[in-house]
Amino acid sequence: MNESVRLPDARPPRPWWQGAVIYQIYPRSFADSNGDGIGDLPGIRRHLDYVASLGVDAIWLSPFFTSPMKDFGYDVADYCDVAPVFGTLADFDALVARAHALGLRVVIDQVYCHTSDEHAWFAESRSSRTNPKADWYVWADAKPDGSPPSNWQSVFGGPAWTWDARRQQYYMHNFLKEQPQLHGHNPEVQDALLETARFWLDRGVDGFRLDAINFMMHDPALTDNPPAPPSDRPRTRPFDYQLRLYNQGHADIVPFLERIGALLDHYDARFTVAEVGGEDAEREMKLFTAGEHRLNTAYGFDFLYAEALTPETVDHAVSGWDDAPGVGWPSWAFENHDAPRALSRWPTPGHERAFAACKMMLLMCLRGNVFLYNGEELALTQVDVAYEDLQDPEAIANWPMTLSRDGARTPVPWLADAPNCGFSTGRPWLPLGHDHAALAVDRQEGDAGSMLHLTRRMTALRKAHPALAVxxxxxxxxxxxxxxxxxxxxxxxxxxxxxxxxxxxxxxxxxxxxxxxxxxxxxxxxxxxxxxxxxxxxxxx
Incomplete structure (x- = not known):
């Protein structure tokens, strides 16, 4: 009797990132190894066994690069080095080696829209109008009356232009004035950014999250943005009163993303994800991920700022991504370092524990990649940070109208009965939540019915059933x-x-x-x- 022969599967194996669960680590708040109250790379490395135990596929590290920390690392002063408060390049290499030994991929942030005003590139650019990097940032002359070149507004409040006496010109900044806008249209700038990507790829990173990438290029004509139509949504910043048609989302971003894709093609199994916000986010996310030569995936703010988690919200977000040829692959997050903790904004009071379990199961059942924010597996709540303890520049500038991002960035509680819940032997850079000791890792490890154990169950469910992942x-x-x-x-x-x-x-x-x-x-x-x-x-x- 002839034995039956199993024919090989003709479908190509799916890449590791498709359907992956990626755990975001905010380095300042994860684990402090030296007692200065700020989390660091050695602290992360020492807790990677815990991260691996969650069943996730990769970690995403928020910025750890050299920075004056005006926006806590998203103002980069050196793309190719580690801020001393976080450690050294040797510490980073040790972290990557340990993560890979545990089967965890490592994804890092890349901030291509702007640098710190303390970056050497900007110091040279602002020194004159004729230096080799004079056109590496967005500079423009004042209008005849001395006012800014356009009506564009900063995300953090006020005009997106700051006067510089050295050049007798304005420079553009979509965020803080300490974050001057790179001239993304400039091929030399693009080349320099791609070299920084190559630097980290050669150190073994497995992919990049591209921060606010739809802000990378502007309309060179500096056309004024039109006013936004009336809305019942609260407006707390001048930025909210405009349709941002000309200071973001330029069509030339796409060819640059294809350059990134071409670079990563030289490395095995690498991954790219775009962060895309704004009213036009879905169109831009699909544009940035279409076909085989751009980015692998993108995520927006469908859930991060949603007022409620409803069937309609989920249906609208996920059903917008079908599996037609050429359509990109989505990613989803219910929490991150820029958004309030979900347990403090979505559940009916008194039902927080039940909601946390339902939310985690839902997240693991969505089509697309899953981003899990550190502490989400513990059901951490948003911390009400007092004004005198605020660190977030946006919250300080717009207090009390803007909800502080600090409340979602507070330290991870490791040991319920240790000083500062085991995060640090020193005073933490942000206060821990008054209810976070009861949610500490050691307490939940000892409780089979805890949110921590449920999270592991849900990631295992997703891995056991490809239908959930892809x-x-x-x-x-x-x-x-x-x-x-x-x-x-x-x-x-x-x-x-x-x-x-x-x-x-x-x-x-x-x-x-x-x-x-x-x-x-x-x-x-x-x-x-x-x-x-x-x-x-x-x-x-």
């Missing part, structure tokens, strides 16, 4: 509270159903007997969903 997406029901969708891949179909409200609901699919439950949270059973109850079931036959 499968097709089809919404079955999106009501006021109940969201149900199917994920299908490789002959497997999973049904994922979530009650995103605090009141019990009932819902059942057609032919409910065909489904076998494989995971639940918050007591959901037999298609009855208590507050924030959720079910993942597999279709039988």
């Amino acid at each position: 499968g097709d997406w089809r919404v079955l029901h999106a009501g006021p509270a109940l969201l149900a969708f199917e994920r299908t891949a490789g002959g497997q179909t999973l049904l994922c159903a979530f009650n995103l409200g605090a009141q019990p609901v009932e819902w059942a699919p057609a032919q409910p007997a065909r489904w076998r439950t494989i995971e639940t949270v918050n007591g959901a059973t037999d298609w009855a969903f208590p507050a924030y109850g959720a079910v993942v079931a597999e279709r039988m036959g």
